Amino acid sequence: MPLSANWPDGVGRSVLPQVDSTNAEAARRATQFAGPEWILTLRQTAGRGRRGRAWHDPAGNFAASYLFRPEMPPAEAALYSFVTALALQEALTAATGRADSFALKWPNDVLLHGAKLAGILLESAGPYLTIGIGVNLVGHPDADAGALRPVSLLGETGLRVVPEEFLDLLAPAFARWQTQFTTYGFAPIRSAWLALAARLGETITARTVTDTHEGTFEGINESGALILRGPRGARAIPAADVFF
Known part of the structure; x- marks a missing residue:
């Protein structure tokens, strides 16, 4: 072809x-x-x-x-x-x-x-x-x-x-x-x-193999990790499944 x-x-x-x-x-x-x-x-x-x-x-x-x-x-x-x-x-x-x-x-x-x-x-x-x-x-x-x-x-x-x-x-x-x-x-x-990110600035859930985190989706960092802000501040999550 x-x-x-x-x-x-x-x-x-x-x-x-x-x-x-x-x-x-x-x-x-x-x-x-x-x-x-x-x-x-x-x-x-x-x-x-x-x-x-x-x-x-x-x-x-x-x-x-x-x-x-x-x-x-x-x-x-x-x-x-x-x-x-x-x-x-x-x-x-x-x-x-x-x-x-x-x-x-x-x-x-x-x-x-x-x-x-x-x-x-x-x-x-x-x-x-x-x-x-x-x-x-x-x-x-x-x-x-x-x-x-x-x-x-x-x-x-x-x-x-x-x-x-x-x-x-x-x-x-x-x-x-x-x-x-x-x-x-x-x-x-x-x-x-x-x-183009979905749900940026909204509350989402990120589940890793061992933990579940809920917080505001603030963006991604320079390594591509998810930035999630919860009650204890912002956290970088390198790998997870995200749920809305």
């Missing part, structure tokens, strides 16, 4: 009819890394989310991974979750023309009308980083108890976007935000992400 006119230079593009997981496929390809590459599948049979959770996506949804070698320490490369969220918001806005409909939920979700539309999963293997992305373009899984309600782009907007077309929007958007990140650091990424 020919590349779109806006496809980023030097980036590969593979479209597979079916695969177990695009992140797993990226890990296999990393052993013979030939350069950065987007891997899209039209059917994913064993997708996964954060903390090993299953990621269900029916045919027609977007399931892709970006495999590359970031030239930075692992802690800094982890900030690519925010870079990816911004690229997703840009691509979704380009697809729909509805910028105000989307928001970003810490640490790795994109919301549509306040409900979950897309998720991001970063996995590293040696010097390589894989960014897995799932977007509910046409369908969504059943809601889990206590979790944010899932929605699809088609169901909420009536717009049907096919995965290949969405990748042609996402890849150049990601390349632009990646250049911003590698050129100017995390500060402009942090500012742009906060401008």
Whole structure:
């Protein structure tokens, strides 16, 4: 399939009819890394989310991974979750023309009308980083108890976007935000992400493996940690599940 006119230079593009997981496929390809590459599948049979959770996506949804070698320490490369969220918001806005409909939920979700539309999963293997992305373009899984309600782009907007077309929007958007990140650091990424952050200034709950914290969502710090202000002051939480 020919590349779109806006496809980023030097980036590969593979479209597979079916695969177990695009992140797993990226890990296999990393052993013979030939350069950065987007891997899209039209059917994913064993997708996964954060903390090993299953990621269900029916045919027609977007399931892709970006495999590359970031030239930075692992802690800094982890900030690519925010870079990816911004690229997703840009691509979704380009697809729909509805910028105000989307928001970003810490640490790795994109919301549509306040409900979950897309998720991001970063996995590293040696010097390589894989960014897995799932977007509910046409369908969504059943809601889990206590979790944010899932929605699809088609169901909420009536717009049907096919995965290949969405990748042609996402890849150049990601390349632009990646250049911003590698050129100017995390500060402009942090500012742009906060401008789109869901529930900023409101009371939220953050649950870690061992604790539950409730407080006012004040932002994120320079390492991407959630800043939550509770009765005992502000606390930086590097990893948690957030509930509204």
